[in-house]
Amino acid sequence: MDVDFLLIGQGLAGTVLSYRLIKDGHSVMVIDEPKANNSSRVAAGLYNPVTGRKMVKTWNADLLFPEIEPLYEELEKELGASFLHKMPIYRPFLNIEEQNEWMGNSEDEKFKIYLKQIQITPLHKKVENDFGGVVLANSGYLDINTLLDCYSKFLIEKNSLLEDYFDENQLIIQEDRIHYKELTARGVIYCNGLGTMKSEFFKFLPFAPVKGEILDLEQDFHPKEIINRGVFRISLPNGLVRVGSTYSWHDLDQGPTERAKNELFERLDHLVKIKAKKLVNHKTGIRPATKDRRPMLGKHPDHESVYVFNGFGAKGVSLVPYYSKMMVDLLINNNQPHNDVNISRFFKYI
Template sequence: MEVDFLLIGQGLAGTILSYRLIKEGYSVRIIDEPQANNSSRVAAGLYNPVTGRKMVKTWNADLLFPEIEPLYEELEGFLESKFLYKKPIYRPFLNIEEQNEWMGNSEDEKFRVYLKKIQTNPLYEEVKNDFGGVILTNSGYLDINTLLDSYSKFLKQKNALEEAYFDESKLIIANEKIQYNDISAKGVIYCNGLGTMKSKYFSFLPFSPVKGEILDLKQDFQPEEIINRGVFRISLPNGLVRVGSTYSWHDLDQGPTERAKIELYERLENLVRVKEKKLIDHKTGIRPATKDRRPLLGKHPDHESVYVFNGFGAKGVSLVPYYSKMMVDLLKNQNQPQNDVNISRFFKYI
């Protein structure tokens, strides 16, 4: 089989990049070990323009967010499947000073596109929001599992997906051509999350894996908004509530932990006054984050046909639509990615 590009991994990164390549007229073959893309499978899929304790705009928000909803809506139409849920995010204020600060932000042009309303009084009696809060727009979440499953079905119909373990020892690079078993390609792209850490080509990249855990609960309170302060709380279509997420750089085993469950319960109690809850599911995954919290895009310094598209961490839903366009520009036109995401920033460590 001869294709333009061989992609390793059909998580969110491999899915979106391959879709863009196919749209550009390229042929692709993806090798994916389904149980290995655990990071995408358990992610909550939240996209949020204002984050952190200090409630600041997400890094590169003005570049990222115009790409998010149009791409996923396009994919919904293409795959005839529903997985994008556009929802406002309600972030309660902790004190009157925050309320005053955001009243000022509402007049700032750089925030206006992300602000739906400044709430000066409590929005819900079930939420600990005595000082009101900010209601954000251009936000929501992606049902990543449904997207991956729908796209996998499409790939199989095109004979473009092989569900198997990728054995790098069988990858042959000769005259900058790629050969893997019966697959010949012009280039290979590593989109396989933490699997890239084991690659002899990209072992120099500074991944910093982060474990995250989320809970699915049964609770009666079902607001339209995603409630987010210290922990996010999403009302799901199935009547459950999703709560997350934890961040651990130390406990990197795959299993859920009692410590994380207790932490999430405590954070939830600091957010809402609803006491009753029934645990339905407890999920965990290891995110392919990087030490500088920036994605990894680019070409190997010594091999023209070996690329990486990776390192999106916990914000893949927000980052991948924009940076997949940048990656296609590299593959198609050899235009280098921006310096802050280009893997060339780490060549000095080889």
Template sequence: MEVDFLLIGQGLAGTVLSYRLLKEGKSVLVIDLPEGNKSSRVAAGLYNPITGRRLVKTWNADLLFPEIEPLYSSLEEELGTVLLHEKPIYIPFLSVEEQNEWMGKSGDVEFEPYLERIQIQGLYSEVNDPYGGILLKMTGYLDINTLLDHYSTYLKNKAALIEGVFEEKQLQLDPEGIRYGNIKAKAIVYCNGLGAMESKFFETLPFVPVKGEILDIQQGFKPQEIINRGVFRVVLPDGSIRLGSTYSWSDTDYGPTEGAKIELFEKSDKLILVEGKRVIHHKTGIRPTTRDRKPILGKHPEYESVYIFNGFGPKGVSLVPYYSKMMVELLIHGNRPEKEVDISRFFNYI
């Protein structure tokens, strides 16, 4: 079997990159172990341009966010299913000073694309927001599980997916590309998250595994908006509520922890003034973040046909659409990625 590109991993990164390559008329083969996609499958899928304790515009937002809706809408049309849930995000203010600061920003062209309005009084009696908050647009969440499931079927129908373990020791490099068993390709792309840490090509890259835990619960109060301050609270289509997310750099065991559940409940109770809740699911995943919190794209410095598209962490839904375009430019036309995300920034580690 001969293809243009062999991709390792069909998480969010491998799904979107392979889709873009197919749309460019290139042939792909994806090798994936479905149960290995834990970081993608437990991710809440939020995309939000204003984040962090200080409510700053997320890195490269003006480049990233215009690509989100067109890419996932195209996938919706191709796969015949709903994937993107466009919902406003409401972030309560913590103080009068914060309210005043955002009143000043309301006329700033830097924030205009993302700011629906400043709420100077509480939006809901069920929310702890005595100082009001900001209502954001160009926000929502992606149903990643539905995307991965439908896209897996899509690839199978094209005979473009092998489900199983990738055995790197079987990989051979030659002047014309790579060989893997009876498969020949011009290049191989590692899109397999933390699995890249086990590769002889990328084991020295500064990946930082971060464990995240989320809860699906039953509870009253089901607004249209995503409420987000310290914890995010999303009403899902079935009426359940998703709470998240924790971040742990020390505990990288895949099992759920009681401490994370307590942490999420405590933050939720400070934000949402509604009694009574019941846990439906408690999910965990290990996210493939990097030391500088930016993704890693590019060609291996020593091996001509070995590439990586990885390290997207908890903001993968907003990062992958834009940077997959950049990766396609590299794979097809040889155009190097921006230095901020190029693997070359880690040459000292290789």
């Protein structure tokens, strides 16, 4: 079977990139091993324009955020499913100084598009928010599992999904074609998260895997906003509450840990005044983060037909829509990605 591109991995990166390629008229085959560790399936899926302890605008927000909702809305329409949940995010202020700073930010043009309101009095009696907080716009979360499941069916209908283990030893690279078992293609793209670390082609890339754990709880508080300060708290359509996330670089080979569970409960107790009633689910995943916290896009320095689209870490929902367009431009027009995400920044380590 001959296709234009072979994509390894149908997580969020492989899903969105293959969709853009198909939409542009190119044929693909996605190879995905459903039982492999897939960080996309345990990710919370938040997209949040203001992040961090200092509440700063997220990196490249003005480029990223115009692409997020239109792309996922288009996929909803294509797949006949609902998985994009637009929700404001409420970030309580810790002190009067933060309140004053954000009153000033509200008049700054570079912030206005991301602000719904500045709250100088408590928004919720059940939240620790004595100094009020900022209500963010252009935010929400993506139900990534529903997207991946629906998109798998979409690929199957197009005979574009091979659910199997990818054996790189069977990949044959020629000057202008690649061969894999019965498949031939113009190029192969590694979108398989941490699986790329095992590749002989990309072992020079500085992945920095990060473990994240999230909880699903029963709790009698269901605001219309995502509450986010020290921990995020999302009211889900099924009546549960999702809380996360932890970041660990040390216990990557363990499953859910008591330490992370206790940490999340403690942070939640400092954010919401009502105790959780019951722990329903405790999930963990390993994020394909990078040492410089930037995605990794590009072409292998020695093989014209071998590419990588990877390293999106915890912010994949925000990053993938914009950078998938850049990746398509590389694949089709050979236009290089921006320097800050191009894998050429690591060629000196080969």
